[in-house]
Amino acid sequence: MPGTLYALALAGGLALGPGEGRAVLFGRNRPDVHICVGEDDARVSRHQGTFTHRGGRWWVCNEGRLPIRCAGSRLLFRGEEPLPLATGYTPLFAGGSRGREHLLEVFVTGPDDERPVPRHGDVTRPPRVWQLSEQEKPVLVVLGRRYLLHEPRPQPLTWKQTAALLAELRPGAGWTDKRVEHTVNAVRQRLSRDGVAGLTREEVGEPVGNALNDRLIRALMASTSLVPMDLTLIDAA
Template sequence: MAMSFPRSSSKVGLLPRETGSLARGLPPARPETLFVLGVNGGMSVAPDAGFPLVFGRNEPQVHVCVGVGDPHVSRRHGIITREHSRWVLNNIGRLPIRLPGSCLVLGGDRAELPLGYTPLFIVGPRQDHLLEVRVAASTAQKGEPDGHEAETRDREKWQLSPVEKLVLVCLGQRYLRHEPQPQPLTWAQVAAELSALQPTEDWSWRRAAHIVAKVRTRLSRKVSGLLEKEIPPPVGNTLNHNLITELLLTTTITRADLRLLDEESAEPAPPG
């Protein structure tokens, strides 16, 4: 049975499939409007719409589709409702839903959603499935930008040079592809992939490691867990894992950046 929509569409809108990542911002919207985006588009819901939004893999039974083709994802996997002036995620499926910071919402559990951008991952045995959620920021204070301008300020992105971004996207591509329990690539794998991508460049593992080490050092002034002295041994992949996690949470790198690893769009990297 297909899901129904309220007769009045002024408080509930559709997001087309071509909508870009919600991490990049929102169109003008009322404060605390909910935006949810899946593989085939999504929806926006005003805070006073009284509209429970259902998501899952069976498109005719949900408002936003996620996990298409994966039978481990429930047909109706979750519901987002407005309760006591907060948006609340309810997991009604079997698989857990992972929030930023490795917080898991298990089947039957619930969690409040914060203002700003929140990537939700349905944790499958072979693949994690992304559902993008964003709650429009509250009205700005006097003297601050309002509407759309205020919405983009919920978390500051880190500045990366083109070569830094290329190396970090390559290093963290398993995270961007939503592989289960992702780990950074090895330096040898990064060097080999970048050498194949840019055969005229001198991509050694030492160069890639040096570029990433410089980024970790720069960000360590404000982010903990990026220096070896802060991590008890054995360090392993912890430093790069912490760095990639920070870049994902701040949407400094997103799934759309995987295009940088496309041979057709590759350009020689500047010295780094």
């Protein structure tokens, strides 16, 4: 039935059809909630949140001490207005002790949706990979080397740092700050035209800082267009 809520945590879940005023409670206290989340973690509230059906759709409300992390890193705090759940898949994360995050997977069926079914034998769908030219690839690898090295809280290198390392790698190639900037901006604009969000000044807003390059590198890595093995391109430097 359209509007059916499927919710699944590590300890189990449920499915519930739509109905004005229906509510589903989730949290640590198994006897008093419908879905148990973080049963062994005292940082998770006994009643962490509630799904409520009203106005023809499902909403999620935080009842716990810590915020719930929603899609897109949106944090939902206690006392805030409930968030509507879109049809399809939505992951929710309840923060716990010692860096733990407890996942609650939610799926709301739309008019044309069906309950997700196992696809054990299906061919794995590859990610969208952006092809980088022989000139672009080393520039992006140098710019994002701290990300590829898995450094904590990485930041992109500056145009000047990137140009200096490229000049050491390929002497006589004429790499300058401006040439690096133009090369990176061309890749960023190409990905933006292809639908990658958050790669323009208008989307990010001022002050921009390193945000555009940070998002570009993360998008390239998430799509496997850049991978740690690409560091071999700059090993000599």
